[in-house]
Amino acid sequence: MSDTIVALATPTGRSGIGVVRLSGEAAVKIAASLTRNKEFSPRHSHLFSLSDPATNEVIDEAIVTYFKAPNSFTGEDVIEISCHGSPVLLRQVIDICLAQGARMAEPGEFSLRALANGRMNLAEAEAIRDLIDSQTVASARQAVRQMRGEFSHQLQPIKDELLDVIVVLESALEFVEDDLPKTQSENIKLRLAEIANDVNKIAATFKAGKLIRDGLRVALVGRPNVGKSSLFNALLGSDRAIVTDIAGTTRDQIHERFTVGDIPISLIDTAGLRDTTDTVESIGVERSRRTMADADIVLVMLDATDDVTSEDQEIIQSVRDVPHLIVLNKSDKPDAISVAELRTNFERNAADLFDIQTSKIIATSAKTGSGLDDLQQAIIEPFAQHDNSSNGFLVTDARHHDLLLRSADEIRHSIDLLEQHQSEEIVLIGLHNALRYLGQITGETTTEDMLTRIFSTFCIGK
Numbered sequence: 001m002s003d004t005i006v007a008l009a010t011p012t013g014r015s016g017i018g019v020v021r022l023s024g025e026a027a028v029k030i031a032a033s034l035t036r037n038k039e040f041s042p043r044h045s046h047l048f049s050l051s052d053p054a055t056n057e058v059i060d061e062a063i064v065t066y067f068k069a070p071n072s073f074t075g076e077d078v079i080e081i082s083c084h085g086s087p088v089l090l091r092q093v094i095d096i097c098l099a100q101g102a103r104m105a106e107p108g109e110f111s112l113r114a115l116a117n118g119r120m121n122l123a124e125a126e127a128i129r130d131l132i133d134s135q136t137v138a139s140a141r142q143a144v145r146q147m148r149g150e151f152s153h154q155l156q157p158i159k160d161e162l163l164d165v166i167v168v169l170e171s172a173l174e175f176v177e178d179d180l181p182k183t184q185s186e187n188i189k190l191r192l193a194e195i196a197n198d199v200n201k202i203a204a205t206f207k208a209g210k211l212i213r214d215g216l217r218v219a220l221v222g223r224p225n226v227g228k229s230s231l232f233n234a235l236l237g238s239d240r241a242i243v244t245d246i247a248g249t250t251r252d253q254i255h256e257r258f259t260v261g262d263i264p265i266s267l268i269d270t271a272g273l274r275d276t277t278d279t280v281e282s283i284g285v286e287r288s289r290r291t292m293a294d295a296d297i298v299l300v301m302l303d304a305t306d307d308v309t310s311e312d313q314e315i316i317q318s319v320r321d322v323p324h325l326i327v328l329n330k331s332d333k334p335d336a337i338s339v340a341e342l343r344t345n346f347e348r349n350a351a352d353l354f355d356i357q358t359s360k361i362i363a364t365s366a367k368t369g370s371g372l373d374d375l376q377q378a379i380i381e382p383f384a385q386h387d388n389s390s391n392g393f394l395v396t397d398a399r400h401h402d403l404l405l406r407s408a409d410e411i412r413h414s415i416d417l418l419e420q421h422q423s424e425e426i427v428l429i430g431l432h433n434a435l436r437y438l439g440q441i442t443g444e445t446t447t448e449d450m451l452t453r454i455f456s457t458f459c460i461g462k
């Protein structure tokens, strides 16, 4: 039988209440030693004085709730102790549990046990992790849908149908002497094509799902002093980054998050790009260049009151082939040029170098806030997807997406083999693979190694 695990289920730090959670055979015995109480009625909460069995000293008053196996989150005996939220006290309670025979839970170990005991499937367990990690209401909503089994329900009829086809082919292998009759073979191909299509449809929701879950990395780049940090602060609505009129103010990059609509944005302010002999600044410039390479979209900022320099041109040139926007800042100033003027200037001065006619340009003022709404919409526009073919359920996990694609590939390959009149035996290999991949999403056919890898991405106490 498995050992008893303990962890803090609430975040570390001061809080009104902190919850220590135990799961396993010894959970009740450990709770008994802390409370000097022998019987706990399942699904009832009771107030107890907690004391240290080693010293008999009372350490807190706490609410203890008992969830008796198998009707608990993990399927084992679970005890939740809601103490006052002092980090020192909570550490002490955990230490006592450890001294009484529990061991510290690994990340995701409570969920892993829930999975092992059939309390939920893998996709549902992953959804709990995603719910905890979600940064927006939209991604939380998706995670809850998955947690409640919606993904598994969508997959089930597809798996059933695939299994049906496999059974037909397997029995043909057993009982039919020659090749399958032509009509039957045509029918199987049609059924397989439909299955592959259904799988692909679900996989196609990943683009939107990934966006809602992971959001976008947006890098703000440009020459020194154009107003990157000012715009960064204006978008966040706080004075996060230092702003001065000295060129080269920002040395290191700063990340902050905000959301546009349902999409989490990780905004990165960078050191102004220029050739410099200053060691610290040049490291910053190097980092800025790397950030540009990693970003989903790059905002190249120009100063609307300044001529476009060769440095500006170089920066724009370098983002030509990646999603980018040109931000014409300081548009509040009387001598600021307009977007149309910028386009004309470019045409005149740099036509043979490259052109910015295909680049989107947004005029902003970090000072007055004008243009910020347009800028936010322009950031998400290339990524937003309006397809709603799956009732709004979105695949958000790269692992699931990958398995769906692999499954559809195997099915398509099997159809090709049927076209070539290959033997059922060979066709079946691919179909079994396809079914196995679908099974790995919900964990029916997932190996021990993979489970360990997946659950290591969970937080401790879940």
Ligand SMILES: Nc1nc2c(ncn2[C@@H]2O[C@H](COP(=O)(O)OP(=O)(O)OP(=O)(O)O)[C@@H](O)[C@H]2O)c(=O)[nH]1
Residues within 6 Å of the ligand: 222, 223, 224, 225, 226, 227, 228, 229, 230, 231, 242, 243, 244, 245, 246, 247, 248, 249, 250, 251, 270, 271, 272, 273, 329, 330, 331, 332, 333, 364, 365, 366, 367, 368
């Ligand atoms: N009038 C006006 N001034 C601005 C605007 N944006 C920034 N400034 C001013 O421009 C100067 C430089 O602003 P920063 O935000 O520090 O510029 P930066 O691009 O981050 O500069 P580095 O960190 O040196 O690369 C400051 O004096 C700002 O107050 C704007 O939209 N309008």
Ligand SMILES: [Mg+2]
Residues within 6 Å of the ligand: 228, 229, 230, 241, 242, 249, 250, 269, 270, 271, 272
């Ligand atoms: Mg700056």
